[in-house]
Amino acid sequence: MSRFNQRNFVPERIQVEASVRQSGWTRRILTRFPDRPVETIDDAEQVWLQAQTDDRPEHWRGMVLLARQRGPFLRLCPGTPRHICCLYHNLDVAAGCNLDCSYCILQGYLNTPLITLYTNLDDMFDELDRTLSRHGKQFYRIGTGELSDSLTFDDFTELSADLVRFFAHRNNAIIELKSKNTHIDHFIDLEHNRRTVVSWSLNAEPIARCEESLAPSIEDRLRAAREVQQAGFWLGFHFDPMIEHEGWKETYRETVDTLFRMVDPAQIAWISLGALRYPPGLDDIIRRRHPDSRIVLGEFVSGVDKKYRYFKPIRIEMFEHMVRWIRQVSGDVFVYLCMESDEVWRRSFGWSPGSSARLKRMLDDRVRSC
Amino acid sequence: MADFGTLPLNMIDAGDKTYQIWPVFSPQSLLESVRRMGIRTPIWVQKRSSRSHRVICGFRRLAAAQALSLDSIPCMIRSDSESELFYLSVSDQMADDGLDALRLSYAIQYAHQKLGLNREEIVQSLFPALGLGRNPRLYRLYEPLVRHDEDWQDALRKGILSEELAAMVVDESEHLRQTWLHWIRECGLNRNRQREFWSLLRDVAARERRSIEKVMSDRDVVDTIQQTRLTAAQKADRLKAILKRRRYPRLQDCEDAFTKVLKDAKLPTGVSLKHSPFFEGEHYTLSVNFKGEKDFDQLLHHLQWLKTSGVIKRLESLA
Numbered sequence: 001m002s003r004f005n006q007r008n009f010v011p012e013r014i015q016v017e018a019s020v021r022q023s024g025w026t027r028r029i030l031t032r033f034p035d036r037p038v039e040t041i042d043d044a045e046q047v048w049l050q051a052q053t054d055d056r057p058e059h060w061r062g063m064v065l066l067a068r069q070r071g072p073f074l075r076l077c078p079g080t081p082r083h084i085c086c087l088y089h090n091l092d093v094a095a096g097c098n099l100d101c102s103y104c105i106l107q108g109y110l111n112t113p114l115i116t117l118y119t120n121l122d123d124m125f126d127e128l129d130r131t132l133s134r135h136g137k138q139f140y141r142i143g144t145g146e147l148s149d150s151l152t153f154d155d156f157t158e159l160s161a162d163l164v165r166f167f168a169h170r171n172n173a174i175i176e177l178k179s180k181n182t183h184i185d186h187f188i189d190l191e192h193n194r195r196t197v198v199s200w201s202l203n204a205e206p207i208a209r210c211e212e213s214l215a216p217s218i219e220d221r222l223r224a225a226r227e228v229q230q231a232g233f234w235l236g237f238h239f240d241p242m243i244e245h246e247g248w249k250e251t252y253r254e255t256v257d258t259l260f261r262m263v264d265p266a267q268i269a270w271i272s273l274g275a276l277r278y279p280p281g282l283d284d285i286i287r288r289r290h291p292d293s294r295i296v297l298g299e300f301v302s303g304v305d306k307k308y309r310y311f312k313p314i315r316i317e318m319f320e321h322m323v324r325w326i327r328q329v330s331g332d333v334f335v336y337l338c339m340e341s342d343e344v345w346r347r348s349f350g351w352s353p354g355s356s357a358r359l360k361r362m363l364d365d366r367v368r369s370c
Numbered sequence: 371m372a373d374f375g376t377l378p379l380n381m382i383d384a385g386d387k388t389y390q391i392w393p394v395f396s397p398q399s400l401l402e403s404v405r406r407m408g409i410r411t412p413i414w415v416q417k418r419s420s421r422s423h424r425v426i427c428g429f430r431r432l433a434a435a436q437a438l439s440l441d442s443i444p445c446m447i448r449s450d451s452e453s454e455l456f457y458l459s460v461s462d463q464m465a466d467d468g469l470d471a472l473r474l475s476y477a478i479q480y481a482h483q484k485l486g487l488n489r490e491e492i493v494q495s496l497f498p499a500l501g502l503g504r505n506p507r508l509y510r511l512y513e514p515l516v517r518h519d520e521d522w523q524d525a526l527r528k529g530i531l532s533e534e535l536a537a538m539v540v541d542e543s544e545h546l547r548q549t550w551l552h553w554i555r556e557c558g559l560n561r562n563r564q565r566e567f568w569s570l571l572r573d574v575a576a577r578e579r580r581s582i583e584k585v586m587s588d589r590d591v592v593d594t595i596q597q598t599r600l601t602a603a604q605k606a607d608r609l610k611a612i613l614k615r616r617r618y619p620r621l622q623d624c625e626d627a628f629t630k631v632l633k634d635a636k637l638p639t640g641v642s643l644k645h646s647p648f649f650e651g652e653h654y655t656l657s658v659n660f661k662g663e664k665d666f667d668q669l670l671h672h673l674q675w676l677k678t679s680g681v682i683k684r685l686e687s688l689a
Binding site: 055294296297299301302303304309311312313314343 | 493506507573576577617618619620621624647648649650651652689
């Protein structure tokens with residue numbers, strides 16, 4: 001029995017692409033589910049195509065595909081035009097998530113509940129090794145939480161442990177494990193050399209309860225964070241997406257208060273803020289898949305990058321309040337905005353990094369030295 | 371298998387519409403043609419008993435023959451399976467009428483009720499036979515349309531209604547559907563505007579935690595629809611403004627404040643001032659037309675006044 005209230009994901013069936021059948025990570029995962037039906041297939045691309053065009057999403061729910069990553073594992077975050085981006089690198093070890101948060105962009109981006117775990121991870125570590133060695137003067141902040149949740153499958157993949165060990169001996173990179181989950185047992189006792197930032201996505205409690213209903217509670221996430229902090233890891237927190245709702249000032253304030261009651265701000269590498277934003281079409285998907293959700297009823301307008309965001313004064317008001325509440329507890333903790341304009345930075349924070357490069361440098365400097 | 375022959379009309383059960391996939395309407399031109407030339411293309415029938423036959427294809431020709439009190443009609447007597455007869459019938463009716471959204475909806479209903487096909491079988495077998503590929507979205511879009519009443523079906527046939535919206539509102543109350551159809555007619559909403567207005571209505575209702583019907587019966591909304599002195603376009607514009615104010619209150623406040631600033635700015639003819647789309651950017655765009663030095667000097671003087679009178683400061687604080 002876990003000390004956290006966490007519903008672990010158990011696949012209903014597993015397909016394995018023939019080319020990764022002998023991978024150590026494939027064998028590790030299959031060993032954890034000896035009673036699940038396993039089918040070997042020739043080409044994962046056929047499965048992705050079927051899953052994305054199938055009108056019966058329920059057919060793919062609960063299915064895990066162990067496949068070979070075709071492209072590079074490491075990619076620079078594409079950012080968004082005319083907004084300040086932190087120039088983060090994504091490490092694509094999985095595509096898909098079991099948490100099914102109502103606002104999740106993966107609903108539109110992947111368009112299937114099929115979960116793909118890439119298990120040619122020897123290739124990934126080779127690629128990381130090559131890239132980090134070749135660009136030794138460049139500092140990399142790398143995260144696995146872009147196309148999935150970094151820890152949601154960790155109870156059976158144990159990938160976090162491999163990543164923590166790998167990055168512990170790199171001096172020009174850190175790995176950020178970004179999650180709403182509490183699967184911390186596979187890495188918490190490892191030597192990490194402060195090269196891992198373990199981050200949690202936080203939200204106002206009513207939003208977490210209604211829109212992130214399959215994820216552990218905010219309280220549990222913060223209990224896991226406290227344990228990780230006691231083990232000496234850097235922590236990160238992401239209030240993203242912030243969602244305007246009735247009483248949002250009280251509910252976000254409560255989460256900020258709970259955060260600082262449970263963890264020491266000195267060990268926080270960064271806190272990011274981002275308001276709900278989505279590409280055209282995602283609101284229709286949210287309305288269809290989550291008919292009880294009210295998140296699309298906000299005052300969203302189309303931005304210069306064609307994404308929908310809250311009307312600017314609403315965003316600024318939310319960010320201003322959050323920064324003020326955080327600053328009341330800690331003047332030092334680094335707070336930044338995800339994908340916002342220079343103007344919104346200035347009007348929310350009273351200053352702006354001015355460019356993506358400068359924001360990257362500031363974030364790098366937070367964690368560059370052990 | 372088929373036998374050719376001529377059957378007396380009283381051996382054909384005209385009331386048996388088993389293979390009539392969608393309602394048919396006999397054009398006057400067919401009646402004239404049959405009067406002059408007789409029936410040259412045999413109708414297709416299925417033998418039920420020695421004295422009774424069921425029509426598969428040719429409902430219009432049979433109706434014309436009855437209307438003209440002919441004694442007999444040329445027939446092709448088919449003995450194919452039920453599903454083969456369905457495909458023959460639907461192909462024949464498509465050849466006569468074409469296939470629109472409502473007819474497709476009837477064909478889907480027929481395949482469900484008479485042939486017992488499920489949704490998957492319809493997408494996989496019926497749709498390709500109708501030349502539609504195997505797109506399951508079409509099922510979701512068209513399947514509900516047949517459940518609309520005659521008024522809505524008539525509007526669908528005339529292309530007045532968006533099929534997508536018609537499918538969405540099929541289970542709404544009779545009153546709501548009547549009111550919505552009334553809006554469409556009174557405001558002359560084309561398909562795109564129907565979607566726009568429905569989205570506004572749906573979101574306003576959800577934001578205010580009221581039903582769409584209640585929003586539609588609000589006094590200002592009803593008054594606008596009932597205004598006899600307004601054109602359809604004017605009604606549509608006013609209704610949209612009412613709904614937008616409730617859907618985007620802060621944005622509309624900002625738009626109103628901008629309009630007030632513009633009014634106070636007393637911009638001379640030939641000068642325009644615009645904000646960025648949705649006030650998302652910081653920039654305002656000022657464009658000017660002038661002729662000659664005197665005009666230019668007056669313009670500069672006015673622009674300077676905009677600054678000293680605080681108009682520019684007010685713009686800065688808008689959003």
